[in-house]
Amino acid sequence: MISTTEALADVVRRAREAGAVGVDTEFIWDRTYYPTLGLIQIGFPDGECQLIDAPEIEDWSPLAELMSDPDTVKILHDAQQDLNILYRACGGLPKNIFDTQRSSGFVGLSSTISLSELLKTLLKVRLAKTETRSDWVARPLTEAQIKYAEDDVRHSVDLMVKIMDKAESLGRRGWIEDEMKVYEDESNYGEKDPDYEMPRVRGSGSLTQQQRNTLRSLGAWRELKARNRNLPRGFILSDDALVSLIKRPPEKLEDIRQMKGLSERSADRNRKYIWEAIERGRSGDLPDLPNNKHIGPSPDDGYEARVDLSLASIKGICLANMIDPALIGNRAEVTSFVLEVDDLEDSRHRMMRGWRSEFCGQALARLLKGEGSISIDVGTKLPRLM
Secondary structure (H helix, E strand, O other): OEOOHHHHHHHHHHHHHHOEEEEEEEEEOOOOOOOEEEEEEEEOOOOOEEEEEHHHOOOOHHHHHHHOOOOOEEEEOOHHHHHHHHHHHHOOOOOOEEEHHHHHOOOOOOOOOOHHHHHHHHHOOOOOOOOOOOOOOOOOOOHHHHHHHHHHHHOHHHHHHHHHHHHHHHOOHHHHHHHHHHHHOHHHOOOOOHHHOOOOOOOOOOOOHHHHHHHHHHHHHHHHHHHHHOOOHHHHOOHHHHHHHHHOOOOOHHHOOOEOOEOHHHHHHHHHHHHHHHHHHHHOOOOOOOOOOOOOOOOOOOHHHHHHHHHHHHHHHHHHOOOOHHHOOOHHHHHHHHHHHHHOOOOOOHHHOHHHHHHHHHHHHHHHOOOOOEEEOOOOOOEEEO
16 A cells, blocks of 8 residues: 555656546544544546555645646545545645536436445446445455455546536536536635534424523534544533533532533533533623525515425426436525525525526526416426426
8 A cells, every 4th residue: 555655646646647536535433523534545547546545644745736736637426525534634625526426416316326326327337335334544454445445436537437428418517517616615624613503412402592502602612622632522522411411500610510421530621611611601602603594585474485386496497307406405595595586696696606597597586586487397297497
């Protein structure tokens, strides 16, 4: 395996000469906040594969050059998680990414299709998925692990070519190229301020406003602590303990003691910080949560009916044109489009930008403004915009 920076630089040089390579990662993620990178696979157009022994590499700058090279296509499947891991390892902002999973939604397949199913469907290649729970940090790797890792990138270039050939025949090559630019957005790779997020905590339903504030405050403290110590959130404070502190809050600092999901040692070490987080939640000293749904008019009595109509229209158009409806947007995004449709001239909504605007955004906007209609196509039995 590639275990030195010099050898890594040579692989990167060859990858850039090839112009397109498959990229994948293998990692473990059970006792840390961040995934522990064990292996990076590079697959060349001729089927050759190189495995990079991640724990041995000290200088990742050659990989950063590859990831940020706008002239070399990096082919991944379900790209975002791997790109986050690679960005954390090397710092190279991704350029020229091709996601074989996302792009499949443009050629009559699901945009969430598994790699094994996609290879079987398009290339008649069957993968033996036997090592999904392997320890990718332990050495030496077994022959089965090595084959599994290589197979994940061995056919990447062929897969991209097959997908793009199909897209070309459908007139959608430019649409896929437009969609892949999402991976070049730097905001995808920075860590978010937990103060501006509502944490997902099991058993935290039906809370009062003050309890929600305390949940946010404790969740933000736990998130930052987990990042700093590189430990899972539950190792800092379990969901059970967090909910208990919210629903049965202590009256004073000394009341914070060992409980389910909070060891005696952890309680002693963190008592002061937990109390400060609870007090912060009680005082409401928290920034407003960002409005993730829409910026504009408040919902009216009929907006849900217009959202349902829009979703039906989108699904009908997508099914008729063999595009996965999930690529257009989820219900929250369609809702924001419906509510903002009278003020979309600045094209801030993604349904009015790029390929989405051409495919359905403009027609749907006209429909919502009363300038179009929807009917059932007698041939396809699907809704269509008129």
